[in-house]
Amino acid sequence: MNEQQRKPRSDGLRNRERLIEAAKEVLGQGGPQASLEAVARRAGVGIGTLYRHYPTREALFQAVYRHEVDQLIKLADELKNAADATEALRTWLHAGVALVATKRGMLGALAVVKTEASSSMYSELSAQMKLAVGQLLHRASSDGTLRTDINADDLLQTMYAFCYARQPEPGWEAQVLRLLDIFLDGLKLQET
């Protein structure tokens, strides 16, 4: 039963990557009903290739979302040892807003379909996000530059709240970043 497997083909892997990248852009802009053929075109692959790798729209959404969260986890890891812990936190949150910008398009679709597969994935990824921001927050508050009466959940909630409070207008992203910065300033302890 131990069938020996070939190594996955390099072109296959490459195209998976390209599709995720293209989907992030196209779906981020055009919303959940954007054309999958446009995604394939942007990735420079045939439509058949897209469907082979991601048989359903939903599968593609999930892959994109998971990929984005992975990036954020990685980013948190890189920032773990940054000189300025508060600044690191700010950087990470800004990246988080960008994630929401991508996810924004997909959320509707996920909410409508609401497979138990998708919702379990959603909560799993949420937990990972919380851990990631928790690391950064802990360092920033334990070195005495940040208030200690706020936790990872509070921070993520705040970020989401800002994002969803002002979504429709174009330019909302910059606004949200501004508000988030102000909030972070409020978290800083004054060293008199």
Place this chain on the structure above:
Amino acid sequence: MNEQQRKPRSDGLRNRERLIEAAKEVLGQGGPQASLEAVARRAGVGIGTLYRHYPTREALFQAVYRHEVDQLIKLADELKNAADATEALRTWLHAGVALVATKRGMLGALAVVKTEASSSMYSELSAQMKLAVGQLLHRASSDGTLRTDINADDLLQTMYAFCYARQPEPGWEAQVLRLLDIFLDGLKLQET
């Protein structure tokens, strides 16, 4: 400048009606992205006719919604002189739930697009709903069978809350009616 107008053609009026009726069914089932050609087919008219009367998907949605609310207003008027005021209120609220069932599919679309045209219509129709239920409520509470510490807004809010709390599952409508009935029972004053 006082151009004399012909009377609107009877077939035109008839088809408008039919389209609304068909749209209510098709969109109520298939959600906001349902096929407009299916609507035209169901109404037994050509696709061109649909587009002439309702040039955009949004226009059709609005017309359906407005039509539904008009029905509710009319219903409230009919029930105004019913023997049992509380029962009349119950009947009306049940009809209201049916409206939400129709609207459900469209709400998403309206929320996404959010023209100021659509949102102003939305608030206008909300106000009308409030007036309608207000009539019925007033009569039921002033004849001493219902508590007086509840207003029209409370009642509509409650209805919406029940509807949106349990939407996705099939059979939700019956559940909501049951909960609503219980709530109404709670409003009744005991005549000891």
Place this chain on the structure above:
DNA sequence: TTGATAAACGGAGGGTGCCTCCGTATAAAG
């Protein structure tokens, strides 16, 4: 009644997207 004509009808047509299927190309293994 009977034209005249404004109004409404319907569906063909051109464009796009969905998804499947399968002949062709190619990376990995021997």
Place this chain on the structure above:
DNA sequence: CTTTATACGGAGGCACCCTCCGTTTATCAA
């Protein structure tokens, strides 16, 4: 350099979107 498991791409069939325009028909005036 073969062999062969994998992956590729796009044609094809279907549905939908929306527009355009030749045809039909309801209204009105004579």
